[in-house]
Amino acid sequence: MNKRIEKMLSDILNKKHHAFRQYINQVVFTKITEEFAARKLTDTFRATIRLQKVLEMETPVILGDEKIVFMRTVRKIPEMFTPKEWNDIRKDHYIHELGKVCNISPDYATTISVGLEERRNEALQTLKVTVDTKGKEFLQSSIDSIDAILKLTERYAKEAEKAGKTDVAEILERIPRFGATTFQEALQSFRILHFALWASFNYHNTIGRFDQYMFPYLKADMDAGRLDYDQAFELLEEFFLTFNRDSDLYPGMQQGDNGQSMVLGGIDSQGNDAYNLLSEMCLKASLELKLIDPKINLRVNKDTELKLYELGTQLTKQGLGFPQYSNDDIVIPGLLEKGYSLDDARNYVVAACWEFIIPGVGMDIPNIGALSYSNVVDRVVQDSLSKCKDFDSLMEMVRTEMQSEIDNELSKFKNIYMEPSPVMSILMEGCIRTARDITHGSKYNNYGLHGTGLSNATDSLAAIKKYVFDEKTIKAEEIILAINANFEGYEDLWANLKYEAPKMGNDDDYVDSIAVELVSMFASSLKDKSNDRGGCYRAGTGSAMYYVWHVKDLNASADGRKKGEFLSANYAPSLNIKSKGPVSIIRSFAKPNLKAAINGGPLTIEIHDTVFRNSESITKVAMLVKTFMDIGGHQLQINALNKETLLEAQEKPELHRNLIVRVWGWSGYFVELDKEYQDHIIQRVELKV
Amino acid sequence: MAKGLIFEIEEFAVHDGPGIRKTVFLKGCPLRCNWCHNPEGLSFEKEIMVSRGSCTNCGRCIDVCKEKECSVCGECLKVCPLHLRKICGTEYEAKDLAKELLKGKEILEKNNGGITISGGEPLAQPDFLVELINELKPIHVAIETSGYAPEEVFKKVVDSVDLVLMDIKHTDPTVHKQFIGHDNELILKNLKYLCNSGKKFYIRIPLIPGVNDTRENMERTAELLKDAKGLERVELLPYHKTAGAKYSMVGREYKPIFDVEKIPNAFLEPFQKYNIRSEVL
Numbered sequence: 017m018n019k020r021i022e023k024m025l026s027d028i029l030n031k032k033h034h035a036f037r038q039y040i041n042q043v044v045f046t047k048i049t050e051e052f053a054a055r056k057l058t059d060t061f062r063a064t065i066r067l068q069k070v071l072e073m074e075t076p077v078i079l080g081d082e083k084i085v086f087m088r089t090v091r092k093i094p095e096m097f098t099p100k101e102w103n104d105i106r107k108d109h110y111i112h113e114l115g116k117v118c119n120i121s122p123d124y125a126t127t128i129s130v131g132l133e134e135r136r137n138e139a140l141q142t143l144k145v146t147v148d149t150k151g152k153e154f155l156q157s158s159i160d161s162i163d164a165i166l167k168l169t170e171r172y173a174k175e176a177e178k179a180g181k182t183d184v185a186e187i188l189e190r191i192p193r194f195g196a197t198t199f200q201e202a203l204q205s206f207r208i209l210h211f212a213l214w215a216s217f218n219y220h221n222t223i224g225r226f227d228q229y230m231f232p233y234l235k236a237d238m239d240a241g242r243l244d245y246d247q248a249f250e251l252l253e254e255f256f257l258t259f260n261r262d263s264d265l266y267p268g269m270q271q272g273d274n275g276q277s278m279v280l281g282g283i284d285s286q287g288n289d290a291y292n293l294l295s296e297m298c299l300k301a302s303l304e305l306k307l308i309d310p311k312i313n314l315r316v317n318k319d320t321e322l323k324l325y326e327l328g329t330q331l332t333k334q335g336l337g338f339p340q341y342s343n344d345d346i347v348i349p350g351l352l353e354k355g356y357s358l359d360d361a362r363n364y365v366v367a368a369c370w371e372f373i374i375p376g377v378g379m380d381i382p383n384i385g386a387l388s389y390s391n392v393v394d395r396v397v398q399d400s401l402s403k404c405k406d407f408d409s410l411m412e413m414v415r416t417e418m419q420s421e422i423d424n425e426l427s428k429f430k431n432i433y434m435e436p437s438p439v440m441s442i443l444m445e446g447c448i449r450t451a452r453d454i455t456h457g458s459k460y461n462n463y464g465l466h467g468t469g470l471s472n473a474t475d476s477l478a479a480i481k482k483y484v485f486d487e488k489t490i491k492a493e494e495i496i497l498a499i500n501a502n503f504e505g506y507e508d509l510w511a512n513l514k515y516e517a518p519k520m521g522n523d524d525d526y527v528d529s530i531a532v533e534l535v536s537m538f539a540s541s542l543k544d545k546s547n548d549r550g551g552c553y554r555a556g557t558g559s560a561m562y563y564v565w566h567v568k569d570l571n572a573s574a575d576g577r578k579k580g581e582f583l584s585a586n587y588a589p590s591l592n593i594k595s596k597g598p599v600s601i602i603r604s605f606a607k608p609n610l611k612a613a614i615n616g617g618p619l620t621i622e623i624h625d626t627v628f629r630n631s632e633s634i635t636k637v638a639m640l641v642k643t644f645m646d647i648g649g650h651q652l653q654i655n656a657l658n659k660e661t662l663l664e665a666q667e668k669p670e671l672h673r674n675l676i677v678r679v680w681g682w683s684g685y686f687v688e689l690d691k692e693y694q695d696h697i698i699q700r701v702e703l704k705v
Numbered sequence: 706m707a708k709g710l711i712f713e714i715e716e717f718a719v720h721d722g723p724g725i726r727k728t729v730f731l732k733g734c735p736l737r738c739n740w741c742h743n744p745e746g747l748s749f750e751k752e753i754m755v756s757r758g759s760c761t762n763c764g765r766c767i768d769v770c771k772e773k774e775c776s777v778c779g780e781c782l783k784v785c786p787l788h789l790r791k792i793c794g795t796e797y798e799a800k801d802l803a804k805e806l807l808k809g810k811e812i813l814e815k816n817n818g819g820i821t822i823s824g825g826e827p828l829a830q831p832d833f834l835v836e837l838i839n840e841l842k843p844i845h846v847a848i849e850t851s852g853y854a855p856e857e858v859f860k861k862v863v864d865s866v867d868l869v870l871m872d873i874k875h876t877d878p879t880v881h882k883q884f885i886g887h888d889n890e891l892i893l894k895n896l897k898y899l900c901n902s903g904k905k906f907y908i909r910i911p912l913i914p915g916v917n918d919t920r921e922n923m924e925r926t927a928e929l930l931k932d933a934k935g936l937e938r939v940e941l942l943p944y945h946k947t948a949g950a951k952y953s954m955v956g957r958e959y960k961p962i963f964d965v966e967k968i969p970n971a972f973l974e975p976f977q978k979y980n981i982r983s984e985v986l
Binding site for chain 2: 507508511514515523596597598599600603627629630632633636637639640643646647
C-alpha cells in the first residue's frame, strides 16, 4: 500500500475520524419518534421522514486527502415507533430481530449503472398509473428518499469544493444522480447507497458479488488508459477502508457482526468461471489492509485452481478468520432443489454470515430461527431412552421429537412485521415497478433455520449406541441419572463418556453415520413446510450465537458435556475432544448430504498459526480446503489461532487491540467481544503440527 | 509377522515431506540427544504418560495401584477423574498399522503426499519397519531417521522408500558423543551410502544454540553433501525452549547442558555456496 493509504489506515485504526461525530442529545431522537406517533403517520412515511431527518442532521466531512467520501457523524438513528406502539405491533406480529429489513443482498449494480434520477423517474411514471393508497405512498416515499440522498450529496459536493477538492466535488455532482462512468464514480456511488441503507436503519447490509458488478467499470477505465493497475488498486484499498469507518455504529449481536460480506469468484449465469482481475485485487487488498471489513467470501468449484486456494490461505494466515469458502458444486444444486431458478442459483451470495441468498430478488430470512439438535436429543434421552429396545427405535424417537420441535418452532413465524424501507426497496428488483415495499416480499421469501449442536448431539447418541445398546456396559437409567446429576457422583462414567466414547471428527462411520441421519432428518422435517409468505424452509448447518444461547437451559449430555458448557460453533467437532486431525475432520463432515442443508453454515477448523510458517505449508492448507470441496463439502472456514496469544489478550487487552478472530459467521476484534465468546474461541479445538 | 510399537499418528504433518501426509512415530531410540523434544519416543517399552499440569493430587491413581514397579497395567488410567493419564505406546502388526494409516489414502495421494515414518528411531525396529513399508506401498513413503542404524538395515530401508529425511546433528565425533550419546561414525557411513544412492533425501539439522549452530559446522556439513545427487534440500530447525515440555509426563527430567535461552544462529550461506536449496523452518 502507498503512503496515502497507510496514513488513512492508521487514522482509522486510531479512530481519528470519531472526532467529527456529533453529540446529539437522546431527547432529539425520542422527540422525532413521539412526533411520528402524535401525527399518526403511516410506517412508510415515518421511514422516509426518519431518513430525511438523519441525512439533514449529517455534517459533510471530507477527511484529509480522501477520494471516496461519506462518513457518519450522527451516531444514532431514531426509532420509528414509540415503545408503546411497538408493543402493540408485537402483539399481532412476529418480529425478527430488530424488526428492520436486514441480512439481504441489495442490487446496487442497477442503480449505480443508471443513476438515482432514472430510478426517480421510474417511480414517477409508476405513480401516475398507481391507484392504491399504499402504492402511492410507497412511490412518493421512494422519490422523497432519493431526493434526501441527493440533497446530502450536494452538501458533500459543496464541502469538497470548499476544501479545494474539485475532483471529488465533480464526481459528487454527477453521481449517484446519474449512472457511474468510471471505476471511482462507481465506488463512490456504492458508498453513498450503502451509507443510505445504514441511515435508513437497515443493517447487515451485505455487499454481494462486488467483483462481478464492478468489474466492467474497472475494465473500461484500464482499457481506456484512464487508470493503471496501481491507481485502481489504490482506489480499491481506499474503498475497503470506508467499510471500517462507521462500522462500530452498526447494529449487531457483538462488535464486528455487521454483515459487510463480499463474495468473490464463482460461476456466471452461463456456468463459466467468473473469477477476474478485480476478484484477485480484492483478495490482495484485504491481505494488505488486514481489516475485519469487508469480510471476504470465495466461491469455488471443482475446477478452481489450487493457486486461488493458496491466495485465500495467505489471507487465512493473517488471522482475519476469512476467506470463507463456498462450493458452487454443492450450493447451486442445493438451491435448485429448493426451487431457486438456475440463473438465480448461479448468482448466489452469502448473507451476513454464511447463508446462501440471491442478490436483488431474495427477501429470504435465512436466520429466522434454529433447531437445537442437542435439545431434541436431551428430551428423547430423558423421556424415552429407558423404553427403547434398540438404537434404531431411539433414532425413530429422535425423528418424531425433532419434527414436533420443528412444528413448534415454525408455528411462531406467523404474520411477520418489518419496518418498510424505501431505500432498500429502490435497490431490490421490481419494488418500484410494482409499487410495493420490499417488506411485502420479493421473488424468494424463504425462511432458514440454523442447526446447533450437531456434533454434541451426534456424540451423545454415539456414546449411547456403544455403551447402552452395543456393548451393554452402561444402563440407560444410569446415563439419565448421571446427566441429571450433571455427572456429580458419576465421575468415572463421565470420564468414560467424555474421553473414551467415539466422537465425530475422526472419520469413524460409527459416529458419523448418526450425523448423516440427523442432518437428513432436519432437512426432511422441513421438506413440506411453507411459510405464510409463500416461501419454503431451509435447513442449515450454522449455529450463529445459538451455541451460547442454547446451552442456557440445556442439561448435561451423554457425550460428557457438563451443564453450561458450550456447544460447538457452526459445523465443527465438539469442543475439547481429541480428533485425529484435520483430514479426518473434513472426511467426517463431508459425509452428510449437504445439498439438503442449503441454508449454509461452514465447517470451522482452527489451526495453530505456526502451521502457516512457509509457502509449502500454505500450499498444504490450501490442498486441505480444496480437498473438502472436492469430496462434497459445502462451506469451510479456517482460523489461524494461537491459544497463548488469546489468553494474553484476555489479560492484557491493551496489547492486542488489533487481534482479529472469527466468532461465528463474522470476524471481530477479540478484545471487543463479551467474555463468554472469548472463552469459546479459546476452547475450540486447536490443531497443532 | 513382527509386531511394532508406535506412540502417535499425526495427520496433516506439514513439515514431514511433500503434500498432505500422515506421520507415524515408532517408539524407541538408541540415541539420547540432549535437546530431544519427544521424550516419549525414547523408551522401547510402553509407559504411562501423565499431564501433570492440572493434576489435583486426589490420590486415586496411587490408591488403585497394586504394583511395586509400574507394569503399565492401566488401572490408574480408569480412576483419574480428569483423565490426565494415558498409556503411551500402541502395539501393532504391520498390516493393521498400514490399514489404519491408509484410511483416506485417496486424499494423501491426490495431494502429492503419503506416509512419513518417524520416531523415536524407526530403524531401531527394522523387521517391523520393512514389513510396514511393504504393506504401505505403492503410496509415497518417507522415512525420518537419525541415520544411526546398522548399515545393512539402513541400506535396505533407504532402497525401499521414496524419500529419506535424515538428520545430521553434528560433524564432530567428540561433540556428537557428548550431546547425543554416540559418536557419528555409523551415521556418516550411512550418509555416504545415501549420498551415493541417488535416492531423494532432505537433510535436517536441529540448530542447538552453542552446540552445532556454528558457521564451521554448517560448512563441514555442506562439504559432506555437495556432490549428493538425490539431495533435495537442507532444513534448519531452530531449537525452541518448549522442547522440555513433555519430560515430566513420562517421569523423566529435562537436563539441557546448553544455553536454552540463546537464539541459535542459522547460517544458510554454506549451503547456498554449493547451490543446495536450504531453509529455516
